[in-house]
Amino acid sequence: MKILGIESSCDETGVALVHAEATGTPTLLAHALHSQVEMHEAYGGVVPELASRDHIRRVLPLARQVLQVAGATLADVDQIAYTRGPGLAGALLVGAGVACALAAALGRPVVGVHHLEGHLLSPFLSSDPPEFPFIALLVSGGHTQLMRVDDVGHYLLLGETIDDAAGEAFDKSAKLLGLGYPGGPALARLAEFGDASTFTLPRPLLHSGNLDFSFAGLKTSVRTQFMKLGSNVCEQDRAHLAASTQEAIVDVLVRKSVQALRETGLRRIVVAGGVGANARLRERLNSECAKRQFRVHYPELALCTDNGAMIALAAAMRWQRGAPAQADHAFNVLPRWPLATA
Ligand code: KG4
Ligand code: ZN
Numbered sequence: 001m002k003i004l005g006i007e008s009s010c011d012e013t014g015v016a017l018v019h020a021e022a023t024g025t026p027t028l029l030a031h032a033l034h035s036q037v038e039m040h041e042a043y044g045g046v047v048p049e050l051a052s053r054d055h056i057r058r059v060l061p062l063a064r065q066v067l068q069v070a071g072a073t074l075a076d077v078d079q080i081a082y083t084r085g086p087g088l089a090g091a092l093l094v095g096a097g098v099a100c101a102l103a104a105a106l107g108r109p110v111v112g113v114h115h116l117e118g119h120l121l122s123p124f125l126s127s128d129p130p131e132f133p134f135i136a137l138l139v140s141g142g143h144t145q146l147m148r149v150d151d152v153g154h155y156l157l158l159g160e161t162i163d164d165a166a167g168e169a170f171d172k173s174a175k176l177l178g179l180g181y182p183g184g185p186a187l188a189r190l191a192e193f194g195d196a197s198t199f200t201l202p203r204p205l206l207h208s209g210n211l212d213f214s215f216a217g218l219k220t221s222v223r224t225q226f227m228k229l230g231s232n233v234c235e236q237d238r239a240h241l242a243a244s245t246q247e248a249i250v251d252v253l254v255r256k257s258v259q260a261l262r263e264t265g266l267r268r269i270v271v272a273g274g275v276g277a278n279a280r281l282r283e284r285l286n287s288e289c290a291k292r293q294f295r296v297h298y299p300e301l302a303l304c305t306d307n308g309a310m311i312a313l314a315a316a317m318r319w320q321r322g323a324p325a326q327a328d329h330a331f332n333v334l335p336r337w338p339l340a341t342a
Contacts, residue, residue, distance in 0.1 A: 001319060002029070002072065003079045004102075005312025006059060008095030009087025009115050010141070011036040011046045013058040014308030017070045017077070020316035028125050030069035031309040033302075034058040037182060044181050045171075052090035059098050066308075074106060079325060081315030084112025085334030086142070092333035100329040109325030111315045112333075114342035116143060118310030119272040121152065122299035125313055130270050130297040135260045139253060139281075140273030141167035141182070146211045146260045147339070149270070152317045155339050158260050159211025166249055166275045169215035173222045173245045177238055187242050188278055194236070194243030199225050201248040203255075211260055218248055246280055254284045261294050268295045277304040 001021070007014035016031035036054050040046050067073060082099035085092055096112065103110035120136040123129060133150045135158075144161040164172070167184055174183020179190065201221050204214040222245050229237050257269055269289065275281065276298055289296045303309055319325075 001078050001316065002076050003081055003312045003315050003319070004063065004066070004077045005113070005308040005310070005315060006063070006080070006082045006095040006099050007115070007118070007306055007308045007311045008055040008059065008091050009083045009085070010091060010306060011040055011051050012306040013055045013062055014306055014311070015059065015062040015066045016308035016312045017066050017072060018309065018312035018316050020320060022320060025124055025129055026313055026316040028309050028313070029072070030066045031307060032062045032065045032069070033307055034062060041181050044175065046088070048088045048090055051088060052094055055091055055094035059094060074102070077106065077108060079109050079111065079315060079319065081111045081113050081311050083115045083118070083311050084331075085115065085337035087115055087335060089333060089335045092335065096331040096333050100331045104329040110329055110331075111318065111325045112331065113311045113314045114337060114339055115306075115311075116145075116339045117155075117342055118314045120147065120149060120270060121314050121317055122272050122303045122310040123270050123297040124317070125303060125309060126298065126300050128297060130268055130295070133266055134268040134270050134297070135257065135264060135266050136270045136272060137253065137257050137276075138273050139166045139271070139275035141165060141171065143273065144213050144215070145339075146256060148264055148266070152314075152321055153323070153342070155342070157340055158264070159213065159256065161213040161215060163214050163216035164219070166213070166215060166253060167273070169218050169249050170246075170275065172219040176219065176223050176226055177242060184275060184278065188246060188280065190239050190242040191246040191280065194239030194241070196243040196247035198240035199244035201225070201244050203248055203252050206252055206255060211256055211263075213252060213256065215249065218245070246278070250278065250281045250284050253281060254288055257285060258288055258292065258294075261292070267293070268297070270297045272299055272304070274305045277301055
């Protein structure tokens, strides 16, 4: 079974080809990605209309590239998967439209995949794949959630952010510090030169007793500290503030993850989504989990942020469990779509 996956929910166009047998972990044959970061940089964030137009330009050339690298043709594709949601409506419609048109032309079935399901299953394509059940820490630009995952399609939400997502906290703090978009990687790079203990920043909801997060207050504290430093702030102080900000975000994510493992009695955690690429998060989580003999799994670094491989993979794992593909090639995207109902 060969599945072509198309991701277009936000500012990355991703296409991939995955091979699956009836059982066993599916394998990635090829994937290609075009990031729109440079295009949106000038605006300090994603411009939805520009994102949609760029997906239209990129998706077919990327599909051609993937098939060529995999040594396959469209005739070899057995199923086409696309990101149905959540995400930007116009951007989602590009992937959905192309997927359904291709599937109709080829006479193949099509499936709409939940973007977050793709993220949380993405570590199955790594050299150290997890086993069910596990806790998933989903940390992206739009979501911060802790879930209990018993199998594909069996997701229980344990806690989530009540305001900003972890990625948003990185991005907004980075903007305050005068760093570009997306701010997460830029803030992480600057943080390497700083001392995280320099500034005391809040850890909201750390002792709330539940597994929810709140990051909206953090940017206010970062702003206050940055204002105090004045207009001729030196590079070293910016680095200290970046390191302190990163530590505040990472600290809450790590402690709540350990709490989720403890409360559920599970011994395995999967980290997925763009913020999962953060080196300090990985370092802290690895050491806290090693102390308690918990296993941590990550996607390959290239598959942490949005990509087509995770969409093809999720469709493949659903197919292995007998989930039906769509009966027709009509499509409707779901910009807001709770994972529990996927
Ligand atoms: O999963 P993703 O690619 O897109 C969404 O579905 O949102 O996540 C993007 C988010 C952005 O907020 C970006 O700043 C953050 O992930 N990010 C990072 C790092 N790499 C990406 N945040 C912190 N450190 C990183 N190394
Ligand atoms: Zn994502």
